[in-house]
Amino acid sequence: MRRIGRRDIVATILIALLAGAVFTSPPLQALQGLSLDILTALRGKIIGDRRDPATSPVVVVAIDGETYDTPPFKGSPTQTWTREIGRVLGSIAEGGAKVIGFDVIFPSSIEQSEISFGDAPLGTRMKGFDRDYLIALRQISDTGKLVLGEILSNDHPERPYRAQQLAVKNNIRALNVHTDPDDVIRRMPLSFSVDGKPVPTMAVELAARALGAKPEIGPSGAMELSSYAIPSAVPNTLTLNFRGLGRDVPTYSFADLRACAEKGDRDFFRRAFDGKVVLLGTILNFEDRKLTSMRLSGGYDGSPAPRCALPARAGTAQQARSDIAGVFVHAAAVRNLIEQDAVTEPGFAARTALTIALAAIIACVACMLAPVGAVTAWLAVIAIYAAFAVGAFAHALALPLVEPALASLAALAMMIGYRFVLADRDERFLRKSFAYYLAPEVIDNMMASGKMPALGGEMRNVTMFFSDLSGFSSIAETITPVELVTLMNEYLSAMTDIIESHGGYVDKYIGDSIVAMFGAPADDPAHARNAVRAALKCHEKLAELNAYNPAFAGHGLSHRIGLNSGEAVVGNIGSRRRFNYTVMSDTVNVASRLEGANKYYGTAIMASETTMAQTGDTFAWRELDAIRVQGRGEAIRVFEPLAEKDAESDRQAKLAAAYAEGLACWRARDFAKAADVFRQMAEADPASALFARRANALAANPPPPDWTPVNVLEGK
Template identity: 30%
Template sequence: MFGGRALATLTRYRGGLGAAALAVAVVLLGLIEPTEYFALDQFFELRGARSPVAPIVIVSVDESSFVELNTQWPFPRAMHARLIDLIAAGRPRAIGIDLILDLPSARGERDDAALGEAVARAGNVVLAAAPADEQAGYTSLPFSYSRTTPNLPIDAVRKGAAGVGAINTPLDSDGRLRRMPRRQWTGVEWLPGFDVELHRVVTAAGLPAAPLPAVDPILINFSGPLRTFPWVSYFQVMNGTVEPTFFADKIVLVGPTSDQMHDVFATPFTRGRDQMPGVEIHANALQTYITGQPIREAPVWVSTVVAVAAALLAAALVVRLHPLRALAAVSLLWVIVTLFAYLVFVSGHAWMRGMAGTLGLVLGYGVTVVDHFVREQRERRRLAQFFSPEVLNEVVRHRREQSLSSSRRMVTVLFADIRGFTALSEKLAPEEVAEMLREYLTETTDVIFKHGGTVDKYIGDCVMALYNAPLQDPDHVLHAMQTALELQERTLKVSARWEQRLGTAIRSGIGINTGEAVVGTMGSRQRLEYTAIGDTINLGSRLEALTKEYGVAIVISEFTRRRLNADFLTRELGEVTVRGRTQPVKIYGVLPADLRKHPRAVIDVSATLTLSGAGESHPVATRDVSEGGMALAGVPEAWAVGTRVEVRCEGGQLPGPLAADAIVAWRRGDEAGITFVALDPESGPIVADYLSRRRSR
């Protein structure tokens, strides 16, 4: 029945699914990009120009400067030096020179030296570099390659600069410039962006500025069109029309603005021929860094999800409403989403890439209307041959029903978490906690899958696993127990790695219960998940919490123990009344895997147990030994489960001394079991030889 409903639902929504698939293809192939960029530019236009908030002024190398100074380009570098001296006299916060100075001056070394000395005197000059990829080798052959040349300013100029930054500006697919990279590869190292270096210099000079955003490249938050930032001509500074005091506490950017110098670009505000020179684009980028308000861009996967959701939503409206009402609803939804996207852009400086949603709505509505019309007519003609109108309506009603199914079945549930995770989290950095948790959960999930379990959910550091669901598993109790024992071994390995790195050990506690539970897909029609609920699940969770109280790693209920075979060693812990149950429940601890797996032999020798790292030692009595560990008596009460110890035994029938690092695995009064973590090289053969001569348990 469920399959029939699912098939019916898929049939009714196949138009929406097809539209969603088409929308995904359009988005992932980048066919929507020009439309998205156009919409972004419209948002900038609707928002309009905003007065700059950063104290940035542009010294323009323009046509009038060529005329007034009666000098051809490139200007003498001594002239640039004079310009820097005049600007620096006004005590600006920083001076950015958006000019390429990668070759020596044609006027000789003194020309370069004059500029270098002026840069050094100013002390806050950031120079420009333009790393470029060049084709090398035999370009006509398959083994040609490209290399990057730094194009840095020459040493004579660069040595006194406060910084050097890359000025390269990548274009979007539609040929407009909207982004600015934070750094660029020079072929040797990463060179910070021109604006990033200026941000560093002005911040050091005391200008309040936001930290650099993590995203790279940034989407520039343009203040407005051409000349939104104040311009003064190069010649006006040189002839004194603009006095040095004008530059006090400002950020001064010097660069070409003439169209003839081919350093102009189309931006979101460009209309017609009003392209923006690179130096003003850098002004916009620098202000974006200073204010900390780049345009945050939704990633492509978000656009894909939005397109799919919009297509399916439009399809759902068509399926449930009359086509005209659906059209009105889709149109209203488009208006609401567009207005919301614009408000988010203006107030939140975020670009939602809303055209993907528009595409999804259009395709979802159009494709579904056509498909719905064709399918409905064909379906009615077909069904009319077999059913009366009343029965036909009933069939249609059932096809529209959506139901959530679940069933009662026997399951074994396992809960596992990290002991003392909250306290552990307080000692470590968040990144270390996340890495540790990821490693632990990865190991846990791997073990669960290995033994046929299903990961129901993650709850912080806790994992809930089900056995005998959703697939039948007659040995679900056995597989849950195998999971628990192997998980303890895996946890010790994970702990050993973390102890080496941070001196922090981790241990896990596991609770297992068996009984009936309601299992299936649960939730709302908006969100479903496969899970199990019931008293069996609640008791399993409570048992996991009791592991710390009883000092054991694994606690199982009497309902689970009844279904175990003799391969598992358990000891009764007592009866507990768990919250939510009126009758007490017997609970049992499961001995560690090492003590279960290895053959044991009775041993009675002199032994000393030492607390690792503390030097505190106690004589203890030995009970038995295996290749995996020992059972001891007379162990101090304060040495709880999980305590790291060192054991040394000698005498008796041992052919030699036995020494090992170990961990307390279980306790009962003054008796304890220890699991070997590492045996001395000579101790392993000694234990093996002893066991071979004493085949007893």
């Protein structure tokens, strides 16, 4: 984590202000609506809504597909349905409905038809057809329980035909909705100016009659209804709260209610509509469909209500749709007003402040962390903030979601750009300058502390890795210098990549030799396991290079690797003017000797007992011998790693078991039997061939009683 200076603080503030201001500016106001859509979807997915539709204060009577397919409506013009509509309206009113609102408009009457019918227009022959319907409208309207709908427009207004207007004494309210620039309905108007006076919209009028109150303008300038100050982020609108995604509104098929009225089942109408606000509207697949803030979550055309007379139609299971029937937009508004849970949206200043604050947090994080860490932090912060916003939305508070997310992402990108261009320029120069000479971890410490590296070291438990190519001198004599350099670069690059990918640090190259350590500079509790795993991978990689790399063709390179674990001094070692990050100790010397000891046993990898012990049961091993290396008096038990545990081949397992048996006989001074056991494997295993020769020699000339089964290596 880098330190933050004064310049960084200024940059963080400026970046946060710029990002917040851009993403809350008027040209990007559509993001506010998108936040509502996403919050609605997340709330529906994460929290859901289990409200019983039976408790809804609003119900819908649907002129639906079933109605169009059921006699007497099937095949007849909708203008001829008025008598049946009147009968059903009367039954609903008698059932105790508080108020009935029309989301359908009949702009003309069959009595006005100019279609020729015999020697006179059809309308002339149908005079009086709507009389019963108009009487029903008058009777229900006189009780204050009926409101017809209209569409206000300067160009194409749509109103009920004149006789209906007179019948209801102008109890007519606007059905217009508030559509955002992206053609999505998220808010509903509260009133319209008619003849210079504010007139409530359909939803407000229905809610007011249901509550027995009148809408008023409160001291704050917001409309109030029954002491409820309606929140309005956009003036004179209500932000819709689709809490139940439409499934919380009972929906009755008009065809079933018509049959129920004909049957005279007054009890059903009382159970269904007593104390309810009733909306009459169409629910069809291709008519009056509205995109709302449920467009991402999917909305429902109500919840099927109990039936009265007709059986439920088969195959009518509901599915979520991106659009809903328009009548449910009005139903949601009425319910929000009655239950006082319309969505509250913070004002412009609050949204901007919240957006800038989140952008500032991410900019600060991006200033301290590397890009990958900063992106991870951004994802975590946005996830936490989104969870908080969904929780707030469950209580009808719509915090901005998209604006802070995008502003903080922009702040993240700008801060990374700022660091790349300005702040980290000096650091990159130092890293580039020292990258080929110091361990990455040492450079990190130097950058974090602001100090240049100095002489000094510390004791660490590490695993040393020594490797050397076999017979390299003779190969070097047979190829050109250019070919030699190409070969060595390919080999050293491949081995270094494996070592570093397992957490190792390459200390130095000595010709064709590699000296590396595991467990420093970075702490690594599993350094022994990683070193052994790297050695096995290096051995596999060399076989692959010999087989497929053109630079290795015909050379058949082989290498020896020695591994030893123990305490060592690691740090900056050298003169006061020039030093390297390196390692020193007897642990290093032993690893070097074990690398050379491979040539006596014909093995590729040899590890000390301390390394084997620190790997636990991660690998399959075979014990090779107990040896005494040059310059060291104490004997060392040495082992060969075969493969990962349970991944060794059958051949390796059999070889290890037979070798262990032979070694046990050897140490028990049963040289003849040891020779027989080792001889069986001698042809395929150089180490067994070595012990077979030793055992034969000692079987012919037994050693003295003080003999110890330790092989003394005279060379390196």
